[in-house]
Amino acid sequence: PDHRPLFGKHVLVTAGPTHEPIDPVRYIANRSSGRQGFAIAAAAANAGARVTLVAGPVSLETPPGVERFDVESAEEMAAEVKRLLPADVAVMVAAVSDWRTKDFAEQKMKKRGSAPPALILTENPDILATVAGGTNRPGLLIGFAAETEDVVENAKIKRKRKGVDWIVANDVSGPVGTGVMGGNDNQVYIVTSEGVETLEEMPKQDVARALVERIAEALAGDAHE
Ligand code: C5P
Numbered sequence: 503p504d505h506r507p508l509f510g511k512h513v514l515v516t517a518g519p520t521h522e523p524i525d526p527v528r529y530i531a532n533r534s535s536g537r538q539g540f541a542i543a544a545a546a547a548n549a550g551a552r553v554t555l556v557a558g559p560v561s562l563e564t565p566p567g568v569e570r571f572d573v574e575s576a577e578e579m580a581a582e583v584k585r586l587l588p589a590d591v592a593v594m595v596a597a598v599s600d601w602r603t604k605d606f607a608e609q610k611m612k613k614r615g616s617a618p619p620a621l622i623l624t625e626n627p628d629i630l631a632t633v634a635g636g637t638n639r640p641g642l643l644i645g646f647a648a649e650t651e652d653v654v655e656n657a658k659i660k661r662k663r664k665g666v667d668w669i670v671a672n673d674v675s676g677p678v679g680t681g682v683m684g685g686n687d688n689q690v691y692i693v694t695s696e697g698v699e700t701l702e703e704m705p706k707q708d709v710a711r712a713l714v715e716r717i718a719e720a721l722a723g724d725a726h727e
Contacts, residue, residue, distance in 0.1 A: 534560075
């Protein structure tokens with residue numbers, strides 16, 4: 503068997519949360535640890551790919567053989583992804599904040615004994631959808647979907663709406679911090695145009711290996727067409 507089935511391929515991965523600044527000391531964030539995305543980057547590098555990893559703020563070691571670019575906000579992540587394309591495969595695992603504050607306060611916001619400030623939010627760019635519709639669209643574009651209900655149904659809708667090839671969907675309901683978000687294990691569904699594959703619950707490293715295997719199979723299939 504080929505131990506480096508992704509040799510010669512560029513795989514771009516996004517991982518982690520984004521931080522959306524409110525003022526110099528405060529930000530909006532989410533519970534993404536970056537573990538699943540980092541594991542996918544590691545597995546792709548093990549499979550011989552050239553891997554670029556755009557990482558939001560996380561406390562994780564860079565996997566061996568992976569080229570890492572750190573960003574904070576969704577806008578920074580979008581710019582970095584654009585800069586790193588083209589890629590043969592992109593796996594967008596990052597839990598990008600849907601919103602950012604409309605106006606960044608240059609100075610730390612004060613209590614001043616008056617009413618609490620209202621945070622006015624505005625929508626962030628959808629990096630995945632932008633890449634899907636762009637000129638540099640990777641041949642295999644994979645998104646993730648973190649859902650708390652109707653996981654597979656929502657993933658099918660998301661796959662079509664975003665114009666991506668596969669959606670890897672997981673259920674992020676469950677205990678805070680030790681569940682899927684922040685935890686070590688994951689149970690995913692791989693939703694493609696062909697159907698839905700249900701994987702057992704397993705360590706995120708094993709989910710990553712399984713996904714990379716399927717990526718290699720898909721690229722090999724394309725090459726034979
Ligand atoms: O729409 P939703 O956030 O559920 O979509 C999740 C997928 O889209 C993930 O692959 C995530 O990395 C990507 N995404 C993105 N940019 C956003 C929002 C989500 O790339 N602003």
